[in-house]
Amino acid sequence: MGKRVVYLDNAATTPMGPEVASAMEPYLRGAFHNPSSLYAPAQEARAAIEAAREALASSIGARPGEIRFTSGGTEADNAAVKGIALANAQRGRHVIVSAIEHHAVLESAAWLERMGFAVERLPVDGEGLVSPRVLARTLRPDTVLVSVMMANNEVGTVEPVRELAACAHEAGALFHTDAVQAYGHLPIDVAALGVDALSASAHKLGGPKGVGFLYCRRGVRCEPLIHGGAQERGYRAGTENVAGIVGFAAAVELAQSVGSEDEVARLRDHACARILAEVPGARINGSRDARLAGNVSVSVPGVSGEALLMLLDDRGVCVSAGAACASGSLEQSHVLAAMGVDPSWATVRISLSRATSRADVDYAVDCLVEAAAHLRSVS
Ligand code: PLP
Numbered sequence: 001m002g003k004r005v006v007y008l009d010n011a012a013t014t015p016m017g018p019e020v021a022s023a024m025e026p027y028l029r030g031a032f033h034n035p036s037s038l039y040a041p042a043q044e045a046r047a048a049i050e051a052a053r054e055a056l057a058s059s060i061g062a063r064p065g066e067i068r069f070t071s072g073g074t075e076a077d078n079a080a081v082k083g084i085a086l087a088n089a090q091r092g093r094h095v096i097v098s099a100i101e102h103h104a105v106l107e108s109a110a111w112l113e114r115m116g117f118a119v120e121r122l123p124v125d126g127e128g129l130v131s132p133r134v135l136a137r138t139l140r141p142d143t144v145l146v147s148v149m150m151a152n153n154e155v156g157t158v159e160p161v162r163e164l165a166a167c168a169h170e171a172g173a174l175f176h177t178d179a180v181q182a183y184g185h186l187p188i189d190v191a192a193l194g195v196d197a198l199s200a201s202a203h204k205l206g207g208p209k210g211v212g213f214l215y216c217r218r219g220v221r222c223e224p225l226i227h228g229g230a231q232e233r234g235y236r237a238g239t240e241n242v243a244g245i246v247g248f249a250a251a252v253e254l255a256q257s258v259g260s261e262d263e264v265a266r267l268r269d270h271a272c273a274r275i276l277a278e279v280p281g282a283r284i285n286g287s288r289d290a291r292l293a294g295n296v297s298v299s300v301p302g303v304s305g306e307a308l309l310m311l312l313d314d315r316g317v318c319v320s321a322g323a324a325c326a327s328g329s330l331e332q333s334h335v336l337a338a339m340g341v342d343p344s345w346a347t348v349r350i351s352l353s354r355a356t357s358r359a360d361v362d363y364a365v366d367c368l369v370e371a372a373a374h375l376r377s378v379s
Helices: 018-028 040-059 073-087 103-114 132-138 161-170 242-257 261-278 305-314 334-339 358-378
Strands: 067-070 094-098 118-122 143-147 174-178 197-201 212-216 295-300 346-351
Touching (some): 040 067, 073 143, 073 174, 073 212, 094 103, 103 118, 305 346, 305 358, 346 358
Antiparallel strands (some): 197 212
């Protein structure tokens, strides 16, 4: 019998369902044509892109023309942060981001800093929440853009985006949110949230890797970063990833119709309750109330994070230490540091999906309890 493998790293990426693969298949084979070509088969590819654009726009209450396809969340974040700051630089050169943003936003902001912008990084509280009051104090007359994520990828905290966006607007600044972890998991209505730009990525919700979108509200000025052909109305040159775009829309349709986040949240609460009861000294990171259904971020005192992950891997449990991109490095993540989590504690991120079973969660928690006890006994 093969080794049991339990995949609980859905915040890093998700498996693609067979329905999504089937929706993509025609565009990887027979319908391979370039959507910019004028003959009939190519126009079918064009129509598939536009149908996907409509479906994705409607999923967030946007207009199709406000959706620009990208190569994923990273490109959407770059396009928003750099593009909006550059296009509005004549109004001011001050940008605000939160300290717990994904590196795609943080590094875009750092690049703007090297280009002569002033960048402020907003602190968070112990739960990872950005305070609208702190934002209000930080806004300046020359602030052009505020970027705060909808939900954090490491600790699952859901930020008060509506309040933060209102605050930015009061000061005359535009507001972008990285919704890569939230899209497909939380209801999103861009008008109700009041955001000017929003990033999403397909592979976090059962879609293919390498495709995402940037919602950019009509009328918001945003400098394109990729120059070339006239695709995406000149905002993003390059032949479109037709199969990826079709798969993205299929994944969103599936996320809207299959399973419920409430069930995921119940499993999460079950995992948290067991961990707190069975791992001495353990604490759950992030907000208790405002958190993603699938996220369990747990810190354990007195054991090595790397050793803990290795023992879990030995038992076939796939989880993350902090963010996926920080794994392999022993440095504490910037998110946990900003929240004031003790760097000597081991932190594990367990991320569930609608496909996760209670048996999988129980197995992973059993392994975590045993691994933590073993490491304590030998240290
Ligand atoms: N933003 C957040 C919050 C993420 O979690 C990720 C992926 O880990 C990204 C952006 C980057 O998305 P992508 O992997 O599609 O480039």
